Amino acid sequence: MNMKDIFLSNxxxxxxxxxxPHHYHTVYESVFESRRNEPIKILEVGIWKGTSHQSWLDYFPNAEVYGIDIFTRVPPEDVPALQDERCHYIKADSTNASVQTLVEEAWGEDIKFDFIIDDGLHTPTANRKTFENLWKYVAEGGSFLIEDIWPINKLTFDESRHSWIQKPAYSSHFYDMFLEALPEGYIEYDCRKASGVPDSYIIEIKND
Ligand SMILES: C[S@@+](CC[C@H](N)C(=O)[O-])C[C@H]1O[C@@H](n2cnc3c(N)ncnc32)[C@H](O)[C@@H]1O
Structure with missing residues (x-):
């Protein structure tokens, strides 16, 4: 099954x-396809009901799938994907530096992930802190992917008036600070046109 159908089935x-509907299947199919059958490690921040963790289990037959969440909305025992023997999770706040201690206690000091996806808290400052805390765990040749970004500097007039971003947390000041924290050469995937959803936007940082 391709990525689109796997997301749909879950x-x-x-x-x-x-x-x-964010229309990220085209992005992920192109980023992941060549490594689909490898015994990779993939970590996603933000589990909620586990539909994306189940999708990674389905797409990557030989991968170990990891997750981090604060679990205030759905407890881990109620998430079917987390019961799979290839799935591993910890309760942690990705925006707090203590997440590093928790990652290393659970999965070892030398743990590296081929892919890390941030689908946790979506403010620019949370994105920046999550990146700063977890970037060191990306394996050479791997990628860090940040989802559901509001590209403050590119929004149309109507998008910029969206009720979700009428808070100081979404100011261009914090967005600029987030972009400045990223290494040069990051890739931006703008899925807003395809999806019609204003935060359908991914930034990928490769660890080349
Ligand atoms: C959008 S949902 C994740 C959806 C899931 N990735 C999927 O596609 O099915 C966001 C999740 O991030 C979690 N979250 C919010 N803030 C967080 C933080 N600071 N650290 C870790 N997880 C966080 C929430 O508890 C929630 O479960």
Missing amino acids: GSDKGVTGKY
Whole structure:
């Protein structure tokens, strides 16, 4: 099954279903395809009901799938994907530096992930802190992917008036600080046109 159908079969809004279908299947198919059958490690911050963790289990038959969440909305025992023997999780706040201690206690000091996806808290400052805390765990040749970014410097007039971003946390000041924290050469995937959703935007930072 391709990525689009896997997201669809799991009810994941990373594809074409849900209230806000993000249309990320094309991005992820191109980023992941060549490594699909490898015994990779993939970590996603933000588990919620586990539809994306189930999608990674389905897409990568030989991968170990990791997750970090604060679990205030759905407890881990109620998330079916987390019961899979290839799935591993910890309760941690990715924006707090203590996440490093928790990662290393659970998965070892030398743990590296081929892919890290940030689908946790989506403010620019949270994105920056999550990146600063977890970037060191990306394996050589791997990538860090940050989802659901509001590209403050590129929004249309209507997008900039969206109710979700009428808070100081989404100011261009904090967005600029986030972009400045990233290494040069990051890749931006703008899926807003395809999806019609204003935060359908991914930044990929490769560890080349
Ligand atoms: C959008 S949902 C994740 C959806 C999931 N990735 C999927 O596609 O099915 C966001 C999740 O991030 C978690 N979260 C919010 N702030 C967080 C933080 N600071 N650290 C870790 N997880 C966080 C929430 O508890 C929630 O489960």
